[in-house]
Amino acid sequence: MGHLDAGGPDRAITDPEEASSVLEAAYAPNSLLLAGRPAWLELRLKTMRLPLADVGAVRIRGDMRLEAPPPRACCVVLRPRRGGVTISTGRETVRVSPGTLAFLPPAPCFRYADWGPDTELTTLRIDNSVVSAHHPLDAEHMLRPEARPLLVDLRQDGARALAWVMCLLAAEIRRPSGMLTSGPVADHVSGLALSSVLSAAGRDTTMPSSARNRILRRALTLADSQPHAVPSMPELAKSAAVSVRMLQEVFRTELHLTPTTYLRQLRLRRAHEELRRGDSSRTTTEAVAHRWGFTNYGRFARLYRTQYGVNPAATLRQDS
Incomplete structure (x- = not known):
C-alpha cells in the first residue's frame, strides 16, 4: 500500500x-x-x-x-x-x-x-x-x-x-x-x-555501437542457425538478452528496418530456396508459402514477385 x-x-x-x-x-x-x-x-x-x-x-x-x-x-x-x-x-x-x-x-x-x-x-x-x-x-x-x-x-x-x-x-x-x-x-x-x-x-539511441552490434549479432546468429525454421521476434530478443522493444530500436538503428520486416524477408528467402529445390509433382506453391508462415497466399505472391521478379509458380516449374 x-x-x-x-x-x-x-x-x-x-x-x-x-x-x-x-x-x-x-x-x-x-x-x-x-x-x-x-x-x-x-x-x-x-x-x-x-x-x-x-x-x-x-x-x-x-x-x-x-x-x-x-x-x-x-x-x-x-x-x-x-x-x-x-x-x-x-x-x-x-x-x-x-x-x-x-x-x-x-x-x-x-x-x-x-x-x-x-x-x-x-x-x-x-x-x-x-x-x-x-x-x-x-x-x-x-x-x-x-x-x-x-x-x-x-x-x-x-x-x-x-x-x-x-x-x-x-x-x-x-x-x-x-x-x-x-x-x-x-x-x-x-x-x-x-x-x-x-x-x-529504452528508446535511448546513445547506446554504444559495440553494444548494438553485439545485440544484433546474437539475434542474427540465431536466425541463421535454423535453416528449416524462422524464429519469432520474442525468440530473437531472448537470444540477444534484451527486450523486444530494445531489439526493435537496434534493428532500426543498425539495419534501418524492423525485426518484423527482417523476419518476413528471411521467411520469403527460405520459401524461395525451397521452391528452387522443389518438385512440382510433389508440392505446391501454396504449401510452401504456408510452411514458411504466409497464410495469405495472395500477399505472399505479391511479395515474391516484388522481390524476385517472377511468380512463385514460375520458380517451382523452372527448377523442377
Missing part, C-alpha cells in the same frame, strides 16, 4: 544542512551549497512509497549546487512541472524543463545547478533490484556502467504514457487520502510507472 512519509507541503526547509539531510533520506547522500546572491533556500518535499518505486514532489526556490555521488543502487527519474535544472556528469550536460524528463542511471556522479526561480519536480526513485526482477531483459542496457543521463521529450509517441503517469503521480501525492492509498491501485500504478519509464528510456 502506498503511504506518505515526509513533511507536508506547509513545511518549508530553509537550512542547507537540514535540506541536505532530507534529500539524502529521500534519494541519496549529497553535498549541497548555496549559490545565489543573496544566498537563500526554500525546500519543500513530500514522498510516497509505492510497491515498485518511491514518488517524490520537490519544490525548490533559491539557487543551490547539489552534487550526489553515484546512486549505484537505484535509477532516478525527474520531471519538472515548472522551472528546471541543469544536470551534468562531467562528460555530459542536460537541461531538464517542463515537457521533458530526465532518466538518471545508477552509475555517474550527478551535479545539479542553475535551478529555475521556482522549480517543482515530480520524481521516481527505482531500485536496481526492481528493474532486474521485473524487467530482466532491460536491466543489461539500462543499468550498464557506461550509461548516461537520458533526456526524454514527453511529446513523443513513446513517452506519452509516461507523461500521463507522471501527471497522475504529481496530483495524487498531494492527496493524503487519494487513490494511491489503496493497495491494488498502488500496485497497478507503480507497475505502469515502471513499464512506462523503461519504455521511454
Whole structure:
C-alpha cells in the first residue's frame, strides 16, 4: 500500500544542512551549497512509497549546487512541472524543463545547478533490484556502467504514457487520502510507472555501437542457425538478452528496418530456396508459402514477385 512519509507541503526547509539531510533520506547522500546572491533556500518535499518505486514532489526556490555521488543502487527519474535544472556528469550536460524528463542511471556522479526561480519536480526513485526482477531483459542496457543521463521529450509517441503517469503521480501525492492509498491501485500504478519509464528510456539511441552490434549479432546468429525454421521476434530478443522493444530500436538503428520486416524477408528467402529445390509433382506453391508462415497466399505472391521478379509458380516449374 502506498503511504506518505515526509513533511507536508506547509513545511518549508530553509537550512542547507537540514535540506541536505532530507534529500539524502529521500534519494541519496549529497553535498549541497548555496549559490545565489543573496544566498537563500526554500525546500519543500513530500514522498510516497509505492510497491515498485518511491514518488517524490520537490519544490525548490533559491539557487543551490547539489552534487550526489553515484546512486549505484537505484535509477532516478525527474520531471519538472515548472522551472528546471541543469544536470551534468562531467562528460555530459542536460537541461531538464517542463515537457521533458530526465532518466538518471545508477552509475555517474550527478551535479545539479542553475535551478529555475521556482522549480517543482515530480520524481521516481527505482531500485536496481526492481528493474532486474521485473524487467530482466532491460536491466543489461539500462543499468550498464557506461550509461548516461537520458533526456526524454514527453511529446513523443513513446513517452506519452509516461507523461500521463507522471501527471497522475504529481496530483495524487498531494492527496493524503487519494487513490494511491489503496493497495491494488498502488500496485497497478507503480507497475505502469515502471513499464512506462523503461519504455521511454529504452528508446535511448546513445547506446554504444559495440553494444548494438553485439545485440544484433546474437539475434542474427540465431536466425541463421535454423535453416528449416524462422524464429519469432520474442525468440530473437531472448537470444540477444534484451527486450523486444530494445531489439526493435537496434534493428532500426543498425539495419534501418524492423525485426518484423527482417523476419518476413528471411521467411520469403527460405520459401524461395525451397521452391528452387522443389518438385512440382510433389508440392505446391501454396504449401510452401504456408510452411514458411504466409497464410495469405495472395500477399505472399505479391511479395515474391516484388522481390524476385517472377511468380512463385514460375520458380517451382523452372527448377523442377
